[in-house]
Every structure is written in C-alpha cells, then in structure tokens.
Amino acid sequence: MKQSKGTIAVFLAPAIILFAIVFIYPVVRTVGMSFNEVGNITADSSTWSWTGISNYVDLMNTRLFRISMVNFLKIWIFTGIATLVLALLLATILTSGIIGQKFFRAVIYMPNVISGVAVGYMWLLYVFNADYGLLHSLFLKLGWETAANFQWLSVGGNVFLAMCIAYVFSSVGYYMLMYISGIEKISKDYYESATLDGANGFQKFMNITLPLLKGVIGTSITLWTSRVMGFFALSQIFNSTETTVPMKYVYQLLFGSSDEVTELKVGKAAAAAVVMTVTVTIISMVIKRVIKDENYEI
C-alpha cells in the first residue's frame, strides 16, 4: 500500500511526540541531574552545579540506601523463589485436569486486580493483627499458642517477612497464569509417550515441563526483576526502616518523610534512579544470557 509522508505523520506523530516528552527528555535530564548538585526538584538546569560522580559516592555511603538495595535483593531472591516456585506448583496442579480448575485459576489470580494499598492494609490490619487477626485466631483455635502469639508486625525482623508474605499472595496468580499458558502450549504427545514409558508425575515434570518452560520462566524472572524494583506501596504500608526499598528511599529523598530525618537531595535521588535502572538492566541481560531459548520474550 502506498502512503504519503503526511499520512504517516498523522498516524505516528502523536505517539512519537508524547514519547519524546515523557521518555526521552526525562531520561536524559535524570541522568544529567545525577552528576550535578541540584537545589530542589523544580530547579532550572542553569542553577545546577557539576559535581561529577559525588552523588553516586554519597549514595553508596548512605546507610538507608544500602539497606534498601539489600532489601531489593532479599525480595528479589527469597520472595522471588517463593512466588515463582509456588506459581509453578499451582500451574502444574491447575493443568492436571482437576475438577473446577478454571474456577481455582480465577480465584487465585483475583488478588492481582486489587490495588497494592488495599492488599497491604488487608494483611496489615487484619491477617497479621495480634488481637483479632486471621492468623492469631486460626492458630488459637488449633491450640498452637506459639504460632498464635507470633509477633508479625514487631520491628526487628518479622515485619519484613510479613510484607513479603503479603507480596507473594498478591502476585503469585499472575505468574501462575503465565506458566499455565506455557504448559498448555506443550504438546500432549510428550506426556503420553512418557506415561507409556512408565515415567511418574515428578519425572514428567522434571524432564518435559521444566525444560520446555525455560523461555517462559526466563520471561517471568525478567518481569519479576523490574516489578520488584518498582515495589513501593507495600513498603509504604508496612512502614519501617527494615522494609525500606529503593523506590521508597528515592521518594523520601524527593518529598521528605514523616518518620525519619531525611535530607532532600534531588541529585542524589537521580543517581539512585540511575543505579536502580542499571541494576535491572544488568540482571535482565544476565538472565537472557543464561537462559538461551528462542521462545524467550521481552
């Protein structure tokens, strides 16, 4: 089909112009800010003063930022393993032909459509509550006193665990559906011939499902990485120093915080944003290298 330059412009120009304003310009400016001393978030670039990498040095020497990056890694690895393994397990169960599997899929996915703030408060105000909470009353009924009196929200270790559990609950359904979609694309012939050869369920999972899901698993890890870096709402709700994540740290650098004395430093916040972006990019590239699979997407 023939088309004039004018037609192309009409179709594409709005998207390109908006993209330039909201993606290209801000990325360039944020990187610029990270190498400058910037008075405040609304300061013109003419008032910036070049400081080289001192924002980055300052950042690495800041205890709260280091805590937040360690928390990122802890969530990425431990909560990641919990979420993705559970998602894979649920996907295997819900493709094995059990009765009502469509219904179970829908129920387990449901928390994904609820806002992080609402999910966070459900768990904070109800599930983990020490007086009338779901876990407290459940374990009390079962007669398991130690578990019933477990202080989920106590500062000094458990609040981070509590936050991670809430996060697993809210995100597992999405990865489960991803894996279900991958499993359903695997030809039934493989499983049938394996059954004829006398393979059991576990062997079939290890030798057929897992290798053929490699691409999907790679995609899910990449997606998980960028989402964990964007993790914010739950960290703000389970509010304590131990639950600080990079997004929350940057937010506090830019807009202050009610519970901690944080200095407002825009250049440093920009440096943190660059470090976060580079971290996600490097992890994604490594995963792509490790999982060589032609079905790998994104």
Next chain:
Amino acid sequence: MKKTYPSSDRLKKNVKKVPGYLLVILWTVFIAVLFGWLILASLSSTKDIFSGTLLASGVKWENYYRALIQNKMLRNLGNSCLYTFSSIILIDVVSCPAAYCLARMKFKLNPVIERLFVVGISIPGIMIIMPMFYMFSKLDLTNSRLSIIFLYTVMSVPYTTYYLLTFFRGVSTSYEEAAYIDGAGPYYTFLKIMLPLVKPAVVTVTIFNFISKWNEYFLALIFASKSELRTLGVGLHQMVQSLLVSGDWAGMFTAVVVAFIPTVVIYAILARQIISGVTEGGVKG
C-alpha cells in the same frame, strides 16, 4: 484414544491428585475467609471487631456513609474514575493509529521507532518522575487533573502500541488491497476496516490498562497529592493513617472494602476475558 484404567489404577491416579486439591482448596478458603471477614468487619462496630463478635451490635451501614461522604471516599472514587477512564481512552486514541502505522507503512525510520518503543517499555517510572515534576511546575500543572491523566496516558503508550502492533501484523493485507482498489483512503481503511478486525485485542489491552491505572499508586501520590485530587489508593492510605490515630478500626475496614470492591466486581464480570488475556494474549497484567 480413550484409555480405560483398571479401577485400582484410576483410584491411584485420583489419590495422587489429593495434595493438589488440598492446596488449591485451602487457598480458596483462605481468600473466602479473608474477603468475607473484611466485608462483615466493614459493617461492624470497632468494639465488635476487637471482641471477635462481628455484627453483634447490629449492621452498621453508617460506616459506609462515614467513609464515602464524611471521609470523602466518594470524591476519591470519582477521581479514580476520571483519571482511569480518560487515560484508557486516550491511550487507545494514540496507540491504535501508531500501531497500525508501524505494522503496515513502509518508511526508513519504522524499525528504529519500534525499537524505541520496546526500550520505552522497560524504562522504570522512577527515571521519569523528576523531570516531569519539573516540567509540570513550570507549566503550573502540578496538582492538576490534567497532569496525572497525561502521565497515565503516555506511560502506557509504548506497551499498548507494541502489543497491538503484532495483531495488526497478523491481519491479511488483502483487506487493505481490496479497500484501496475500491478507492478508500488510509483513514477510512484504518477506521472502518482494520480497527474492527483487531477489536478483540484492543478490548483486552484496554481492560488491562484499566486495572493498572485504577491501581496505580506511585504517580498518583506524587502528582495528585492534594486532598481534592486524590485517587482511591492514595485516599485510602491517608485515611487509614488518620483513622489509626482516632482508633476507628471499623472505618478502616470500610475504607479497605470500598477500595477493593470496584475492581473485584469488574473482575467477577470479566474474569474469563482477563484470564485469557494473560494466558493467550500474553498481556502484562
């Protein structure tokens, strides 16, 4: 081929499924208890919540009056609706023509632009907010409904365009050739022929944009923090913080229920479409 198992074999096969059933049933029961309790607590008094006897002193519908009217959740709900619906429509208005153009029209920069959008998908919001805040403040648009709608729209343009691109590519070119022979121009061809053909994909991606905009929190907190501009999510956070001070626990649960009910209801209606969107369409949920 239909296999018949001896009865002991079939029994064995079913016994093996028991742990699986157990896990998904327990999960479902947990979700049912969680949501059931929250709804009952939202209608109880704070005293009944702490004594473990929900609804004992009667159904407190006034909790909802307090949350929606006195604590202004209705206004937050209105804001969420306005931001979400405006942006999901605008996303389609920008992305559909762009996706069609990139899928079908030949020009030198085409692959470069497509690549740019793919990179755009992976740029985290944190790289964008500071310059946007600066720009909006220069334009006197901080704490304005326009700025949040603008950001919600543009942030989703790369992904939506990229998603629709593959569907436009999947349509046979014979439709356009026939339209061209009949003398149809590019705008007519796009609007009346191509767009209807990819409608299911547009609907799917729009539903997902709806959910992600409705639940968006970080940008809303930064760009719509003034009380009359707050979304449900930001409003919920502020409200719980102040109710914790006043000790109104029933009010908190009412607020949580008001915040999750809209998406849960929509999910109940559209569950099939949403789930097949993830499993077949490969949407980022």
